Amino acid sequence: MIEPPPVLAENWRDMTAAIAASPAAAAPAAARHSLLRGLDYSVVQQCMHCGLCLPTCPTYDATKLERHSPRGRIALMRAIADGRLEATRTFADEMYFCLGCLACMTACPAGVNYAELFEHARAEAEQSGVLRNPRRRFIRWLTVEWLFMDLGRLRLAGALIRLYQQLGLQTLLRRSGALRLLPRRLRELEAMTPVIQPKFSSALIAPVTPAASPKKYRVALLTGCAQDLMFSDVNRDTAEVLARNGCEVVTPPKQNCCGSLHAHNGELGLARELARRTIDQFPPEQFDAIISNAAGCGSHLKHYGPLLADDAAYRGRAEMWDAKLKDIHEWLAAIGLRPPGPGVAAQSVTYHEACHLCHGQKITVQPRQLLRAIPNLTLTELPESAWCCGSAGIYNLIQPAMANQLLDRKLRHIVSTGAAIVATGNPGCLAHLANGLRRQELRVRLVHPITLLAEAYRAEAPPPL
Numbered sequence: 001m002i003e004p005p006p007v008l009a010e011n012w013r014d015m016t017a018a019i020a021a022s023p024a025a026a027a028p029a030a031a032r033h034s035l036l037r038g039l040d041y042s043v044v045q046q047c048m049h050c051g052l053c054l055p056t057c058p059t060y061d062a063t064k065l066e067r068h069s070p071r072g073r074i075a076l077m078r079a080i081a082d083g084r085l086e087a088t089r090t091f092a093d094e095m096y097f098c099l100g101c102l103a104c105m106t107a108c109p110a111g112v113n114y115a116e117l118f119e120h121a122r123a124e125a126e127q128s129g130v131l132r133n134p135r136r137r138f139i140r141w142l143t144v145e146w147l148f149m150d151l152g153r154l155r156l157a158g159a160l161i162r163l164y165q166q167l168g169l170q171t172l173l174r175r176s177g178a179l180r181l182l183p184r185r186l187r188e189l190e191a192m193t194p195v196i197q198p199k200f201s202s203a204l205i206a207p208v209t210p211a212a213s214p215k216k217y218r219v220a221l222l223t224g225c226a227q228d229l230m231f232s233d234v235n236r237d238t239a240e241v242l243a244r245n246g247c248e249v250v251t252p253p254k255q256n257c258c259g260s261l262h263a264h265n266g267e268l269g270l271a272r273e274l275a276r277r278t279i280d281q282f283p284p285e286q287f288d289a290i291i292s293n294a295a296g297c298g299s300h301l302k303h304y305g306p307l308l309a310d311d312a313a314y315r316g317r318a319e320m321w322d323a324k325l326k327d328i329h330e331w332l333a334a335i336g337l338r339p340p341g342p343g344v345a346a347q348s349v350t351y352h353e354a355c356h357l358c359h360g361q362k363i364t365v366q367p368r369q370l371l372r373a374i375p376n377l378t379l380t381e382l383p384e385s386a387w388c389c390g391s392a393g394i395y396n397l398i399q400p401a402m403a404n405q406l407l408d409r410k411l412r413h414i415v416s417t418g419a420a421i422v423a424t425g426n427p428g429c430l431a432h433l434a435n436g437l438r439r440q441e442l443r444v445r446l447v448h449p450i451t452l453l454a455e456a457y458r459a460e461a462p463p464p465l
């Protein structure tokens with residue numbers, strides 16, 4: 001049973017009436033600084049209340065309450081932008097009950113930019129301070145402001161978790177039952193501890209990987225933050241696949257978080273700082289493309305232009321950056337993927353669409369084309385493949401009930417396909433699905449599509465003598 005946060009009203013009519021009756025509506029706070037009010041008003045007022053997005057929204061589907069729908073949330077945002085509502089605790093709770101999955105953007109006939117509204121709404125919630133308490137303040141400082149602002153610190157934390165796992169302490173604690181002494185919430189978080197890779201990307205990928213075939217392109221590869229800790233093998237596979245497709249791959253050993261985590265959690269200032277740093281690390285004028293293999297990051301990385309629009313020193317380069325930033329599936333399709341030769345064993349695969357790939361970047365065809373190019377691979381369509389799995393950045397940490405309900409729904413569909421492998425292009429989905437598969441003891445292999453392609457290249461029969 002989902003326990004939605006207690007907010008305004010349950011249907012559209014009651015909701016608009018409640019907003020109209022709020023004390024702030026009687027005396028609009030024109031002077032109060034509002035991030036939502038600072039947005040271009042054409043974005044704020046674009047929703048025409050048609051409701052076509054409602055059936056595609058996972059939180060509305062689960063609760064059938066208007067306040068948990070895109071239309072309801074946009075009404076709250078607009079009321080704040082107009083000064084008719086204060087950014088209250090209920091508003092902030094609502095913004096953090098939203099997955100940010102962007103399914104509503106795909107459904108919307110009016111082209112409402114929910115992604116921009118959502119980021120500014122969460123920033124408004126943070127700025128208002130209504131969620132502030134010492135515990136939350138400390139956790140946000142430790143993670144968003146400290147760990148994820150410096151990948152050296154994040155790697156150190158990853159190395160400690162890896163040691164804990166490799167020494168068998170995690171297994172010992174889990175088997176001994178000692179974890180039962182922890183509070184329930186801590187037990188739940190411990191169960192979600194990701195498996196840290198034996199080596200980080202900088203130990204697996206050379207700073208420059210030469211093209212395996214005649215060089216046609218020079219590209220840069222982003223190895224990410226969480227991706228680097230949990231899926232450095234996917235980064236290595238990506239570099240290999242790019243090289244096999246005529247790309248010289250530049251992979252700077254020192255990279256930083258792209259700022260997606262910060263932007264989605266109301267820290268737009270830190271997100272801008274990380275965007276500037278990333279542009280400096282990967283000067284866009286030096287590459288034909290800058291490649292991301294993580295859907296959530298890619299979706300954010302393609303919008304450095306709007307993020308830095310007020311920064312005269314970076315605006316132009318940020319726009320060039322956006323034009324050159326490509327998801328790996330998108331780039332391979334654009335340059336003409338070399339299909340692997342025969343050799344790889346038969347495999348049955350289903351494909352889960354990461355929200356920020358299909359809704360955030362509108363990339364739906366290319367991953368399927370990539371999978372179908374692999375010999376001996378049978379692709380079975382996953383029912384509701386574009387429905388959020390509940391990962392949604394750190395949503396599974398802050399809203400576990402909703403996240404687990406969506407995870408169970410996704411796993412039921414995966415099982416229904418009978419596929420032995422589920423492929424998906426986002427580290428958050430991979431980690432969240434891995435937790436669900438382990439909990440339900442399901443024997444399904446979980447993999448990034450690019451890994452299947454890399455394996456197929458490695459299995460190619462050698463050319464006849």
Ligand code: SF4
Binds near residue numbers: 057069
């Ligand atoms: S982002 Fe997802 S959860 Fe949030 S309003 Fe849109 S469809 Fe609903």
Ligand code: SF4
Binds near residue numbers: 046047110
């Ligand atoms: S589909 Fe678009 S215009 Fe219609 S209610 Fe949803 S956000 Fe508003």
